[in-house]
Amino acid sequence: MIFLRFESHGEAQYGVIDRHDITPISPHPFGPYEETDDPIPLAEVRLLAPVAPGKIVAVGMNYKAHVKEMGREIPEEPVLFMKPPSGVIGSQDAILYPKMSTHVDYEAELAVVIKKKAKDVAEKDALDFVFGYTCFNDVTARDLQKKDNQWTRAKGFDTFAPIGPWIVTDLDPGHLPIECHLNGAVKQKGNTRDMIFSVPYLVSFISRVMTLEPGDVIATGTPPGIGPMQTGDRVDVSIEGIGVLRNTVEAGT
Numbered sequence: 001m002i003f004l005r006f007e008s009h010g011e012a013q014y015g016v017i018d019r020h021d022i023t024p025i026s027p028h029p030f031g032p033y034e035e036t037d038d039p040i041p042l043a044e045v046r047l048l049a050p051v052a053p054g055k056i057v058a059v060g061m062n063y064k065a066h067v068k069e070m071g072r073e074i075p076e077e078p079v080l081f082m083k084p085p086s087g088v089i090g091s092q093d094a095i096l097y098p099k100m101s102t103h104v105d106y107e108a109e110l111a112v113v114i115k116k117k118a119k120d121v122a123e124k125d126a127l128d129f130v131f132g133y134t135c136f137n138d139v140t141a142r143d144l145q146k147k148d149n150q151w152t153r154a155k156g157f158d159t160f161a162p163i164g165p166w167i168v169t170d171l172d173p174g175h176l177p178i179e180c181h182l183n184g185a186v187k188q189k190g191n192t193r194d195m196i197f198s199v200p201y202l203v204s205f206i207s208r209v210m211t212l213e214p215g216d217v218i219a220t221g222t223p224p225g226i227g228p229m230q231t232g233d234r235v236d237v238s239i240e241g242i243g244v245l246r247n248t249v250e251a252g253t
């Protein structure tokens with residue numbers, strides 16, 4: 001199934017996509033829900049980020065070829081960091097280029113959306129705690145990442161967590177082609193089968209550190225080919241079986 005969030009009369013509303021229509025649902029898809037209204041044509045609504053996560057746990061250095069391009073060692077355990085929920089934007093929203101940085105990169109990633117409370121979950125059971133998958137752009141101020149030595153500022157600006165366009169359930173996360181296009185030109189071309197730490201491993205590992213809650217997001221790391229964006233650019237993160245997360249870059253504050 002495909003779940004999304006959209007704007008309806010000024011409020012965020014969850015829905016299910018059926019062909020070219022959205023059926024509104026309430027209260028949310030992470031538990032029992034009801035259909036609340038007649039279907040609305042998909043083309044007539046403004047999409048929002050498909051989830052409002054309580055937290056975003058991100059994984060660095062999870063593709064060998066990306067570790068190599070960064071000049072780092074292959075990690076023995078997942079490298080975790082967090083992005084604030086205040087960075088979330090949806091597909092078609094603008095990434096705002098902050099004045100503090102002169103080098104802002106795209107990073108195409110598969111995002112995992114958590115279904116139910118997960119604490120100390122075994123790897124073999126981990127996918128039972130996953131609601132679905134979507135596209136993510138781990139936007140990074142690379143100059144500030146190097147300068148600060150830790151990543152909160154570089155990864156934490158408002159609009160630096162584009163996610164969407166929607167959440168697809170019933171997908172095998174183990175071999176999904178993933179690409180990033182900048183102004184239509186392919187920049188990243190990878191496959192989730194090349195992850196150093198798989199989705200079930202990551203869900204289990206992170207759940208042994210912190211309790212994961214419904215709607216929390218795990219950004220699973222980027223394949224090689226990262227590079228900078230400029231104001232006026234259009235950046236597309238696409239994952240086969242999910243869709244395209246499209247954002248433009250505008251001057252920020």
Ligand code: MG
Nearest residue numbers: 107138221222
């Ligand atoms: Mg990343």
